[in-house]
Amino acid sequence: MKRKILSLTALILIATACSTKKTAVAETPPVGKEIKATELTPELAEGKNLYENNCAKCHKLFEPKKFTKEEWTPILVKMGKKAKLDETQMVSITNYIDSQL
Template identity: 85%
Template sequence: MKKTILSLMAIMLLAAACGTKKTAVAEAPAAGKETKATELTPALVEGKNLYENNCAKCHKLFEPKKFTKEEWTPILVKMGKKAKLDDTQMASITNYIDSQL
C-alpha cells in the first residue's frame, strides 16, 4: 500500500514539474527608478519565454546585461546545443538578449 501511494505521489510530482510553463510578465518599474522604455514585441516576448523556459531548467537565469554581446555569443551557442534548440529558437533568444543590452 505504501509503495502504491509513494509511486502515485512520484508520478504526480513528475507530471506537475513537466507541466509547468513560465510566461513573460511585464514588471512595473520600482518607484523613483527610471528604466529604459523597451517595449517587447511579440517576437521578443517569444525569445524571452524560450530563454526563461529552456535555460532555467538547468541553471539560474542571468540578467542579459551581466555579459556583453561578445560574451553572450559563445554562451548562447554552447547552451543552445545542450538544450537542443533549433536555429529559429536560438535566433529568437539571441534577439531578446541583444534587445536588453
C-alpha cells in the same frame, strides 16, 4: 470662544485656497541615454519566453546585462546545443538578449 475658532478656521481655509499649486516636473533622461520601451515586441517576448523556460531548467538565469554581446555569443551557442534548440529558437533568444543590452 466659538467666534475665535470659526475665525481661525476661516483664515486657514482662505490661506489654503489661495496657496499656489505645485506642478510635477518630468525628469529628463541623461544626455546620451536612450529610453527603452518597457513592452517587448511579440518576437522579443517569444525570445524572453524561450530564454526563461529553457535555460532555467538547468541553471539560474543571468541578467542579460551581466555579459557583453561578445561574451553572450559563445554562451548561447554552447547552451543552445545542450538544450537542443533549433536555429529559429536560437535567433529568437539571441535577439531578446541583444535587445536587453
